[in-house]
Amino acid sequence: MLSQALVLSAVLFVIGTFGVLVRRNAIIMFLCIELQLNAVNLSLVALSRAVGIDGQVFVFFVMTVAAAEAAVGLAIIISIFRHYETVNVDSFNLLKW
Amino acid sequence: MSASLGMFWLDGAESAAAFDPVLPGLIVLLPLLGFLANGWLALRHAERSADAVRRGEELDLDTGGRPSTHTLPSLIGPGVLLASFALVVVNFVRMSAVELHDPVVVRYWTWMATGTFTVDAALQFDQLSMIMMLVVTGVGFLIHVFSVGYMKDDPGYPRYFAYLNLFVFFMLVLVTGASFPVMFVGWEGVGLCSYLLIGFWFGDREKSDAGKKAFIVNRIGDFGFLVALFILFINFQTLDFVTVFGEAPEALTYGGGVVTAITLFLLLGAAGKSAQIPLYVWLPDAMAGPTPVSALIHAATMVTAGVYMVARASVLFALSPVGSVTVAGVGVATALFAATIALTQTDIKKVLAYSTVSQLGYMFLGVGVGAYAAGVFHLMTHAFFKALLFLGSGAVIHSMHHALHHTHNPADAQDMRNMGGMRRFMPFTALAMWIATLAIAGIWPFAGFFSKDEIIWYAGAAAVGPYAGLYTVYWVLALAAAMLTAFYMTRMMVMTFHGANRTGDEESKHLHEAPWTMTVPLGVLAVLSMFGGWINVPEAIRESFLGLGGALPMSEWLHHWLEPITHAATQVREEALLAAGALAGQEHDYGFLHHAPFGGGELTWALVSTVAAAVVVAGTVLWVRGWSLAPASESPEPTGFRKVLYDKWYVDELYDRIIVQPLLAVSRFFWRFIDQVIIDGFVNVVGGGARAVGWFVSLFQTGSVNTYAFVITLGVLAILGAVVAGG
Numbered sequence: 001m002l003s004q005a006l007v008l009s010a011v012l013f014v015i016g017t018f019g020v021l022v023r024r025n026a027i028i029m030f031l032c033i034e035l036q037l038n039a040v041n042l043s044l045v046a047l048s049r050a051v052g053i054d055g056q057v058f059v060f061f062v063m064t065v066a067a068a069e070a071a072v073g074l075a076i077i078i079s080i081f082r083h084y085e086t087v088n089v090d091s092f093n094l095l096k097w
Numbered sequence: 098m099s100a101s102l103g104m105f106w107l108d109g110a111e112s113a114a115a116f117d118p119v120l121p122g123l124i125v126l127l128p129l130l131g132f133l134a135n136g137w138l139a140l141r142h143a144e145r146s147a148d149a150v151r152r153g154e155e156l157d158l159d160t161g162g163r164p165s166t167h168t169l170p171s172l173i174g175p176g177v178l179l180a181s182f183a184l185v186v187v188n189f190v191r192m193s194a195v196e197l198h199d200p201v202v203v204r205y206w207t208w209m210a211t212g213t214f215t216v217d218a219a220l221q222f223d224q225l226s227m228i229m230m231l232v233v234t235g236v237g238f239l240i241h242v243f244s245v246g247y248m249k250d251d252p253g254y255p256r257y258f259a260y261l262n263l264f265v266f267f268m269l270v271l272v273t274g275a276s277f278p279v280m281f282v283g284w285e286g287v288g289l290c291s292y293l294l295i296g297f298w299f300g301d302r303e304k305s306d307a308g309k310k311a312f313i314v315n316r317i318g319d320f321g322f323l324v325a326l327f328i329l330f331i332n333f334q335t336l337d338f339v340t341v342f343g344e345a346p347e348a349l350t351y352g353g354g355v356v357t358a359i360t361l362f363l364l365l366g367a368a369g370k371s372a373q374i375p376l377y378v379w380l381p382d383a384m385a386g387p388t389p390v391s392a393l394i395h396a397a398t399m400v401t402a403g404v405y406m407v408a409r410a411s412v413l414f415a416l417s418p419v420g421s422v423t424v425a426g427v428g429v430a431t432a433l434f435a436a437t438i439a440l441t442q443t444d445i446k447k448v449l450a451y452s453t454v455s456q457l458g459y460m461f462l463g464v465g466v467g468a469y470a471a472g473v474f475h476l477m478t479h480a481f482f483k484a485l486l487f488l489g490s491g492a493v494i495h496s497m498h499h500a501l502h503h504t505h506n507p508a509d510a511q512d513m514r515n516m517g518g519m520r521r522f523m524p525f526t527a528l529a530m531w532i533a534t535l536a537i538a539g540i541w542p543f544a545g546f547f548s549k550d551e552i553i554w555y556a557g558a559a560a561v562g563p564y565a566g567l568y569t570v571y572w573v574l575a576l577a578a579a580m581l582t583a584f585y586m587t588r589m590m591v592m593t594f595h596g597a598n599r600t601g602d603e604e605s606k607h608l609h610e611a612p613w614t615m616t617v618p619l620g621v622l623a624v625l626s627m628f629g630g631w632i633n634v635p636e637a638i639r640e641s642f643l644g645l646g647g648a649l650p651m652s653e654w655l656h657h658w659l660e661p662i663t664h665a666a667t668q669v670r671e672e673a674l675l676a677a678g679a680l681a682g683q684e685h686d687y688g689f690l691h692h693a694p695f696g697g698g699e700l701t702w703a704l705v706s707t708v709a710a711a712v713v714v715a716g717t718v719l720w721v722r723g724w725s726l727a728p729a730s731e732s733p734e735p736t737g738f739r740k741v742l743y744d745k746w747y748v749d750e751l752y753d754r755i756i757v758q759p760l761l762a763v764s765r766f767f768w769r770f771i772d773q774v775i776i777d778g779f780v781n782v783v784g785g786g787a788r789a790v791g792w793f794v795s796l797f798q799t800g801s802v803n804t805y806a807f808v809i810t811l812g813v814l815a816i817l818g819a820v821v822a823g824g
Contacts, residue, residue, distance in 0.1 A: 017810060020806050020810075021803070021806055021807055021810060024803070029802075029806075089801070089802045089803060090801065090803070092800075092801075092802070093799060093800035093801045094800055095800045096795075096798045096799060096800030
């Protein structure tokens with residue numbers, strides 16, 4: 001049971017990582033990051049039976065932070081969209097030297 | 098009284114009531130308070146002037162009365178000196194009343210204590226420091242009063258008095274300090290004030306440069322002084338005068354390398370401060386300062402600090418025959434050398450400057466041959482007559498300056514060729530300066546006769562034991578220099594005060610006698626220059642007509658007064674000579690012979706020298722009066738040997754060539770090559786490298802989220818790979 005859960009978690013994480021790397025739409029990238037987070041959550045929950053209850057507590061933390069992050073992230077994306085009228089991340093490269 | 102004073106140090110066991118100084122700290126502190134008050138006024142005055150300039154006005158001292166910043170310093174400056182002088186006199190009277198054997202040391206607080214080295218802020222009161230304090234505060238007060246008149250119209254008036262008070266404070270620290278480090282504080286402090294006052298008119302580049310020259314040349318001397326202190330500390334573990342001089346005869350071997358090194362390094366320090374060969378070059382340039390400053394600092398007090406120091410450390414010098422003969426040699430060489438330069442100078446202050454260097458040479462000769470009391474005696478009488486000469490020249494320059502200023506004449510107010518016949522306009526100044534001239538020329542019965550003659554006599558009488566031949570040479574040179582002194586001083590007087598006036602017809606109408614604030618100090622100093630010598634008539638001439646047949650009660654007073662200071666050194670010297678058998682079968686006092694090298698006693702040679710000096714003075718008056726002098730602008734340049742003397746033997750040029758220029762060349766090499774090429778080059782390469790690396794790394798900051806995500810992922814994979822491979 002544990003190994004299946006961990007395999008699923010790994011698959012989800014790789015999908016998420018792949019999505020972040022290849023997609024250009026900021027919202028899609030954002031969703032992929034959420035996917036990565038939840039892949040990690042899944043492995044934490046799965047491992048808690050063997051290791052201890054700490055993993056499950058940690059999952060709550062991650063979910064809370066993810067919710068806050070989603071709120072801030074989406075707000076940023078919306079304001080970027082208002083300015084550029086696009087959410088293609090290739091268009092934003094102002095933050096450099 | 099003199100007889101008992103002369104005896105008491107021999108039987109110190111029955112030492113009388115203790116000397117208890119009255120308010121000793123206040124003597125030193127009063128001038129410091131004067132400095133603070135005047136300094137505050139100077140700052141206020143500067144603020145007001147700045148405000149006035151900002152408003153586009155000019156601060157005119159003649160309209161609307163003098164501001165308080167100008168009236169108050171006239172009271173505070175001389176006032177604190179007078180109070181200080183009064184305190185010194187009170188203490189002097191009390192000290193005379195008791196038979197003081199050991200110095201009284203007043204300790205205030207521990208200045209520094211590091212390991213075994215402790216220095217107390219302590220003042221020492223003994224016969225030598227008392228004489229010095231009397232001279233510094235007494236002559237200092239007169240010069241302060243003179244300054245009130247002389248500097249009246251100067252915009253920097255309060256600043257001037259602040260510096261002058263500060264100088265007196267440091268000078269008093271110098272002469273009363275109870276240890277070498279405290280003395281050194283005063284030593285450096287007077288150097289600072291000298292620098293500030295030489296460059297008092299700092300707007301003039303030449304004058305501020307003269308101040309720097311004085312300061313820098315003195316650094317060379319201070320190096321010597323400090324090295325001497327280090328050697329002393331290694332040998333004694335303390336630098337307190339009482340301990341060092343008390344233990345020196347036992348702790349140091351007579352004529353040993355250590356004591357010789359100490360004395361030679363001390364001599365270097367003294368030569369810097371007292372303008373002796375080879376460090377005398379700063380003093381003539383120091384004449385750039387206001388004339389009362391030249392009188393106070395560069396004639397009467399500060400420049401005699403070296404003589405005071407040698408007299409203070411007389412035990413050490415007596416322990417080193419080499420050190421002593423070097424001091425005397427430097428002294429007599431300086432006396433003769435400076436006198437030759439003074440022969441042809443045309444600037445009245447330059448003549449006096451070289452004359453001061455020459456007279457300081459005499460003092461060094463005195464303390465070098467072991468006649469410490471004679472050296473201090475000449476220091477004292479010189480303070481009287483040289484201060485008088487400088488103040489008199491100041492009065493003349495003041496008058497000349499006014500005359501030339503009123504007629505908008507650009508001629509030099511200090512050039513004697515522009516003067517002549519000044520005696521008709523300033524009879525009192527002329528009379529006072531003639532008295533000083535006769536005193537410095539060594540004419541009986543003026544002060545300089547007794548002091549200078551005593552030094553010359555002792556130089557001859559010291560021709561016994563080690564270096565007897567050298568002392569004979571010194572004696573002859575000293576006699577020769579005395580004749581030169583008589584000539585150049587008389588020449589200066591005749592060129593300034595006699596003959597026809599060369600200032601100009603219109604200008605001469607503005608020449609006038611100085612105000613009372615200037616003439617009164619001249620008068621007091623003239624009296625001192627006349628009678629100041631009577632306090633130390635040598636025993637040998639006391640009973641003769643030169644000593645008024647012994648009618649004077651004070652003969653040899655100074656000699657006896659200073660005996661507690663000098664007797665240790667005299668003892669060392671006499672014992673060494675006796676041990677060497679040098680005095681066998683010869684009549685002597687304290688190791689000095691009763692006859693000069695070519696025969697004749699003290700009386701004979703005193704008579705010879707004063708008659709010779711009188712002949713030179715009279716001859717010079719007749720000769721120089723016959724010169725047809727022209728104003729400076731019409732005078733031809735001196736030629737031949739006269740030009741060599743006029744250009745001061747080209748010593749400044751020589752120093753420039755062998756010291757200043759090579760130093761500049763080395764500095765330029767270090768600047769242009771070592772600093773600019775090597776050090777700057779290295780720093781520039783490092784900086785350039787950092788920039789290049791920064792530029793290269795900045796290429797990775799693309800600002801694109803995708804790149805970052807990609808690189809982060811790669812990094813995570815790399816770390817994971819490393820963990821897996823390593824684990």
